[in-house]
Amino acid sequence: MGFFEKLGRGLAKTRDAIFGSIGEMEKADRIDEDTYEELLEQLVLADTGLATAERLVEQLRERVKREKLHTGAEALAALKELLVETLEPQRPFDPQGKPAVILVIGVNGVGKTTSIGKLASLYAAQGKRVLLAAGDTFRAAAAEQLQIWADRAGVPMVRHEEGSDPASVIYDAVSSAIARGYDLVICDTAGRLHNKKSLMDELSKISRVAAKAGAAGDIETLLVLDAVTGQNAIQQAAQFIDAASATGIILTKLDGTAKGGSVISIKSSLGLPVRFVGVGEGIDDLMPFDPKGFVDALFLREEEQGEAQPAAE
Numbered sequence: 001m002g003f004f005e006k007l008g009r010g011l012a013k014t015r016d017a018i019f020g021s022i023g024e025m026e027k028a029d030r031i032d033e034d035t036y037e038e039l040l041e042q043l044v045l046a047d048t049g050l051a052t053a054e055r056l057v058e059q060l061r062e063r064v065k066r067e068k069l070h071t072g073a074e075a076l077a078a079l080k081e082l083l084v085e086t087l088e089p090q091r092p093f094d095p096q097g098k099p100a101v102i103l104v105i106g107v108n109g110v111g112k113t114t115s116i117g118k119l120a121s122l123y124a125a126q127g128k129r130v131l132l133a134a135g136d137t138f139r140a141a142a143a144e145q146l147q148i149w150a151d152r153a154g155v156p157m158v159r160h161e162e163g164s165d166p167a168s169v170i171y172d173a174v175s176s177a178i179a180r181g182y183d184l185v186i187c188d189t190a191g192r193l194h195n196k197k198s199l200m201d202e203l204s205k206i207s208r209v210a211a212k213a214g215a216a217g218d219i220e221t222l223l224v225l226d227a228v229t230g231q232n233a234i235q236q237a238a239q240f241i242d243a244a245s246a247t248g249i250i251l252t253k254l255d256g257t258a259k260g261g262s263v264i265s266i267k268s269s270l271g272l273p274v275r276f277v278g279v280g281e282g283i284d285d286l287m288p289f290d291p292k293g294f295v296d297a298l299f300l301r302e303e304e305q306g307e308a309q310p311a312a313e
């Protein structure tokens with residue numbers, strides 16, 4: 001199954017929740033007030049966030065007027081363009097230099113460790129030499145879980161004992177990547193500590209140490225958010241973003257929710273681009289985020305879905 005179909009499947013719940021009435025919009029001969037009201041409601045239901053949904057509808061209204069659009073189909077095309085523009089990052093995600101470092105942060109259970117396994121596999125498949133760092137030293141089980149993913153992806157891992165300083169794990173991993181010529185170090189971190197303040201302190205220390213360890217490549221810090229928690233995830237995100245100077249988002253569990261619209265509000269309310277989306281629990285279920293592909297999948301119609309399915313399934 002191609003990435004596009006997989007994303008289409010992952011987004012099935014969001015699509016079913018919002019497409020019903022947006023599909024109606026496509027059939028309409030003309031656009032009226034009801035069209036906009038209905039659209040606003042549907043975007044909010046898909047967890048786009050009220051402020052973002054209102055802004056989008058307002059922008060659509062202006063565009064319809066300016067470009068003298070008449071039919072629902074024309075308005076729908078304009079809406080898609082607006083969504084793609086909203087989601088477009090300022091620069092592509094492409095950590096350069098050797099070694100580059102990706103720090104992965106976020107609360108417990110959002111899918112950090114799983115996403116790291118998927119990322120390791122993705123980059124290893126591109127021919128990069130990847131090293132994992134078990135920076136969640138809070139629980140012994142965390143390093144064991146990461147080891148399983150390292151084995152699946154066929155990449156090595158650096159770990160210390162349970163309870164040791166995670167910043168020193170990161171430091172060791174980066175030093176070892178420099179010495180042994182690795183391209184990319186991907187670091188796991190704890191999502192919970194004794195209290196919130198120690199977690200935030202730890203994350204900012206890890207972030208500083210990653211920078212000081214002397215890696216010649218880029219450092220990216222990806223905050224993992226769980227799409228199932230939708231708007232709540234966005235509320236909790238700000239502290240993490242500040243503590244560790246996050247540069248982007250991994251949005252997981254899009255396959256389990258009708259809240260795919262949160263992708264749109266993340267970009268507009270947190271100001272950070274979504275870099276990857278998780279659409280399942282398997283090693284191949286993480287996709288580099290592509291705004292155009294996402295918006296197309298969001299609006300994929302039933303009949304196109306049918307065509308996209310391989311006959312043998």
Ligand SMILES: Nc1nc2c(ncn2[C@@H]2O[C@H](COP(=O)(O)OP(=O)(O)O)[C@@H](O)[C@H]2O)c(=O)[nH]1
Binds near residue numbers: 111
């Ligand atoms: N359906 C689905 N489950 C996911 C996805 N990403 C992670 N998970 C599941 O979420 C749970 C928590 O993941 P884990 O990586 O341990 O989270 P962590 O505590 O942030 O490291 C596991 O059961 C994963 O299989 C995803 O994209 N889709």
Ligand SMILES: [Mg+2]
Binds near residue numbers: 112113136
């Ligand atoms: Mg974990």
